[in-house]
Amino acid sequence: MSAPNAPLTDEKAAPRSNPFRSINLSTRFWVALVLVAFVVVLGMAGWVYPTGPGEKVGSLYDPPGNGLLFGTDNFGHDVVSVLMAGTRTSLIIGLVAGIVATTIGVAIGLISGFVGGWLEELLMGVTNVVLAIPSIIVLILISISLPQSTIWSLAIVIGITSWPWTARAVRAQASSVATREHIDVARLSGSRLPSILLRDVLPYILSYTVMAFVLQVSGAILAEAALSMLGLGPSGANSLGTQLHWALAFQAVASGAWWAFLPPTIILTLVSFGFLLLQASLDEVFNPRLRRGKRRQMKQAAARRAADARALAASRSEQDDDAQDPEGAAVPAAGRGIQEGGVA
């Protein structure tokens, strides 16, 4: 056994130092990652797909076949190509809206939670008022009033209507961090408010913020789809929502053209399910108490210890054979003892 005060360098040399082994991600995380990766790859595949989304390859609702996996839509465009372009647009809108909403929410939440007092009352008052207004109505009103709707304006509009609950959640976290001792130490070291917020408060709630961001992205993709289905989507661009809008407008459901509305619906479902699952499994990554697979980890550790013990016993017995030690027989027995202890 190593001495209790063994230097750190020895620990680094040990097989345990593989950083990925200690994280031990759950199956849930991998499933979520595969779903999200599939959707992202689908969005990017539009760049290498031979037909463009605006290219006319057939007539109204040609059924799948003839080299077209999902046939054509109402304009005679290849549904797969439109789906790829639409997925990309939806992901971009989701990401931009998520960044906008998370930035506003975290900024307001951090300041009100940390500073407290009348500023907190004011900011939380504003947040509660915004929270009380149904955001879909605000979204529709802003979208109508914009002279031209692009994917960027849509993303920003979605972002600035969905920050309030992030702000409230971050405020609660920040006000709990604000009472910790290291904040006092930072103040005594002469740090100013922005530095304390960014270096002493934000890192402590970062895991929470990342999870909130993932939810915001998923929510924004769905909000875009809802707006686009109502006909308020980005003009001149394809998105999952506009695809559904045209499918509805041209009676795809009534005429049985399932290939026009099912693919975008399934992708939307996968996207939001994937992001929600990712958020839930991130919780396990950040919070060790929720981690699964503890038993497997312990089995692995036991197996590792047993292997170490076997190696130790083998090297000892070799040494003993070389030295022709009369007491050599006792050492492998001791080694076996360690091995059994390790397995148990």
Add this chain to the structure above:
Amino acid sequence: MEQITTAEAAGDRTDDMFSHSVVTGEAVLACENVTKEFSVAGGKVVAVDDVSLQFPAGSVLAVVGESGSGKSTLARMLLRLMPVTSGTITFRDQDVTRLHGGHLRGYWREVQAVFQDPFASFNQFFTVGSLLRRSLHLAEVPKDEADDLIEQCLGYVDLTPDQAMGKFPHQLSGGQRQRVMIARALMMKPTVLLADEATSMLDATLRVNVLNVLHDLKHDLGLTVLFITHDIGQACYLADRVAVMEHGRVVERGTTEEVIFDPHGDYTKRLLADVPDLKGSLKRSA
């Protein structure tokens, strides 16, 4: 009660506070009639009640009391990390009770602190080096002297930059962490160092180690140390003067000899009786 009556010739007794010898010499930091009330559901809690204390320059003053006696609240008010409900705090005869902004940071250049929990005091995401460098702005040192200052301050607490600078808090032992915290406080070259239960969470050997560091600092740098503890033994080991607090009030104060070896307040006597010593043992008395 009779004992107290006979001692009144030597001391000064008001209401329920017994004052032995009075502070002579210049008080660097002082608080006068400081009170702190917290609003809680259904009323108010008076955490610190009309406390007046003087901290003579270059000495160690211990504030002793059990949990909830208001010691830490008093410390936070003296540090200006918490506003007072009423009363004044003066530093070198200047009222610092309502300082803010740059003036408050100027005050922290003179009055620094070490806290109880040697882990909670650290931001776990940054190294010791970045913690110490953070103080450079307040310490007002030119860039080329920064490394020298850091090395010097770590030297006061028996650490070298190699041992500490690149380490994260969790890579240090409890005693090392607390010594790094003392080094951080010294970066500003303060005149007053406030140690709020700075040794409570350390084990016995490290505790003496940190107490000795505090003693050496007082000796070598002429630092005024305000040592807040619930442990009357540590107060006795380190302090020149002792103030005893109970339920937010100072109930007895004087030099260490006077308070600890000739206590007059009932509460002080009770605190002293609670100190476990080597002679009295539970096993023997049973």
